[in-house]
Amino acid sequence: MTQAPVNVTVTGAAGQIGYALLFRIASGQLLGQDTPVKLRLLEIPQAVKAAEGTALELEDGAFPLLSGIDIFDDAKQAFAGVNVALLVGARPRTKGMERGDLLEANGGIFKPQGEAINAGAADDVKVLVVGNPANTNALIAQSHAPDVPADRFTAMTRLDHNRAVAQLAKKLGVAVADVKKLTIWGNHSATQYPDIFHAEVGGKNAAEAVGDQSWIADEFIPRVAKRGAEIIEARGASSAASAANAAIDHVYDWVNGTAEGDWVSMGIPSDGSYGVPEGLISSFPVTTKDGKYEIVQGLDIDAFSRERIDASVRELSEERDAVKQLGLV
Ligand SMILES: NC(=O)C1=CN([C@@H]2O[C@H](COP(=O)(O)OP(=O)(O)OC[C@H]3O[C@@H](n4cnc5c(N)ncnc54)[C@H](O)[C@@H]3O)[C@@H](O)[C@H]2O)C=CC1
Ligand SMILES: O=C([O-])CC(=O)C(=O)O
Numbered sequence: 197m198t199q200a201p202v203n204v205t206v207t208g209a210a211g212q213i214g215y216a217l218l219f220r221i222a223s224g225q226l227l228g229q230d231t232p233v234k235l236r237l238l239e240i241p242q243a244v245k246a247a248e249g250t251a252l253e254l255e256d257g258a259f260p261l262l263s264g265i266d267i268f269d270d271a272k273q274a275f276a277g278v279n280v281a282l283l284v285g286a287r288p289r290t291k292g293m294e295r296g297d298l299l300e301a302n303g304g305i306f307k308p309q310g311e312a313i314n315a316g317a318a319d320d321v322k323v324l325v326v327g328n329p330a331n332t333n334a335l336i337a338q339s340h341a342p343d344v345p346a347d348r349f350t351a352m353t354r355l356d357h358n359r360a361v362a363q364l365a366k367k368l369g370v371a372v373a374d375v376k377k378l379t380i381w382g383n384h385s386a387t388q389y390p391d392i393f394h395a396e397v398g399g400k401n402a403a404e405a406v407g408d409q410s411w412i413a414d415e416f417i418p419r420v421a422k423r424g425a426e427i428i429e430a431r432g433a434s435s436a437a438s439a440a441n442a443a444i445d446h447v448y449d450w451v452n453g454t455a456e457g458d459w460v461s462m463g464i465p466s467d468g469s470y471g472v473p474e475g476l477i478s479s480f481p482v483t484t485k486d487g488k489y490e491i492v493q494g495l496d497i498d499a500f501s502r503e504r505i506d507a508s509v510r511e512l513s514e515e516r517d518a519v520k521q522l523g524l525v
Contacts, residue, residue, distance in 0.1 A: 201232040201263040203318065205278040207309065208285025209237035209267070210246035212433065213326065216440035217284065218250060222259040225444050226280070227451055234264040238274035238285065271312035278317045280451075282443060283309060283337065286327025288434040295328040295385050295424070296515060303524045306333045310340030317344060320487070324446055325351045326439060330384045331463045331477040332515040338465065338477070339525040346475075347489075350450070351463030353388065353479035355435065355442035356380045360390040360420045364397070367416070368405055374398050379481040379492075380461035381470075381501075382508025383515070388479065389504035390420040394495050417504075454483045459492050470497060470505065476512045 204221055208214050214237075220226065221233060235254070239247045244267060251265045268274040275281060286302040289295055305327065313321060321344060325334035330351040338349035357380050365372045378395040382388050392412065395402035406412060419426075427435045449460050459481045466472040469480065469491045481492040497505065519525050 199231060201234040202227055202279045203234050203236055203277050204280045204282065205236040205238060205274050206282045206284060207238040207271075207274070208327065210239050210243040210250060211285060212288075212436035213284050213439050213443070214247075215250060216437040217282070217443055218254060219257060219259075220440065220444050222254055222257060222262040224259075224261045226447050228448070229261070232261045232263045235262065235266070236274050236278065237265065237267045238271060239267065239269060240285075241269045244269050271309050272315055275309070275312040276316035278313065278321055280447060281313060281317065281321060281323045282326065282447070283323065283333070284326040284443070286333065289328065289428070290434075291425075291428055295330075296332075296511070298328050299332060299515060299518060300522065302327055302329070302333060303336055303519055303522060306336040307340050307524055310337035313337065314341035314343050317341075321348055322447065322450060322487075323349045324443060325349070325463075326443055328384070329515060331479075331512055332519055334463060334477045335475075335516060336519055336524045346465050349465065349477070350446070351384060351477050351479075352439075352442060352446055353380045353384050353461045353463045354446040355439055356384060356388055356390065356420060356423075356479070357461040358438070358442055358445065359423045360392070360416075363416055363419055364392055364395065364402060364406075367411070368397055368402075370397055375402065376458045377481070378402070378461070379459070379495075380479045381505045382478055383512050384463060384479070385508070385511060386421045386425075387504075387508040387511045388421050389501065389508055390417055391501055391504075392416070393498065393501060394481075413500075450484050450489060451487055453485045459483050462489060464489065464491070467491065469493065470495075472505070472509050473513065476509065476516060478509055478512055
């Protein structure tokens, strides 16, 4: 071990994603094998006992990198001194719902959590919002944390990214590691746009390697965009282990950097790039280095892609208007 423990706060610790996530954080997969972690778990009072049960199991894991676990039902305490905040705790959708339908139920959770982050987080805090609708919940939290740099608030579209990589690799009969530079644009919703026109497979353009526009438009894009619903239909519950895995990937890459010649997708506050209105938390292709991310610039966006990016961004603007109406931003 080479450094002091990093404080990692996980909300919704007793939920299904929490259960899949916490053991991986404790084992060093979130930040790296040199970095000890202190877990700070936030739950609602009724679920604190279940979180305590998970903490007992974490103890039983005897993880060398886990230097402590504290459990809270108060956001201000849970986020005091936090370096990495994983905002998972929120209601999941069930069959027949869109993620945006959760806005009213879940939006209210993120205002006090933003305030608590503002009040007590460490200067280097990094925030990942997983709870749906993730992009707009991140916007809510960010808008209540004026003292924290806005770019520290991110939303998870890495699960969509990973799904798209896996579907493309399967189609082309290649390893997932051969797929590079894939992008999810827009919202973590059914309007998201998984873009393979700049992606590469074994060094070749992925869309050309597929060579079938109708597969891209009619099979690949809807399959990825609606994968969450497919999982709910099959499992009777929304994605959990794959979501936890994506949260690990998102933070690991943000902290440790992306590989040369590749990029990842993150929901981040727009700086106006690619015509996405400034301030909306939208998914972009990003590279990361030294704990900071940068939007990949200069990609050609053709009419097919433009239309899809615009549709998803329009939905984000509508969600922002809706939470303004609710007085949440
Ligand atoms: N961005 C993404 O790619 C994905 C997002 N999700 C979302 O993640 C969220 C969590 O999903 P699950 O773990 O499956 O749900 P779950 O229902 O199993 O767990 C949620 C937990 O959050 C807790 N909670 C509720 N309000 C809270 C608050 N104010 N503070 C702290 N904890 C609170 C609940 O007590 C519960 O233990 C859902 O909104 C789901 O839709 C799920 C999969 C992927
Ligand atoms: O679909 C859902 O409601 C859960 C989720 O966000 C996903 O699996 O992508």
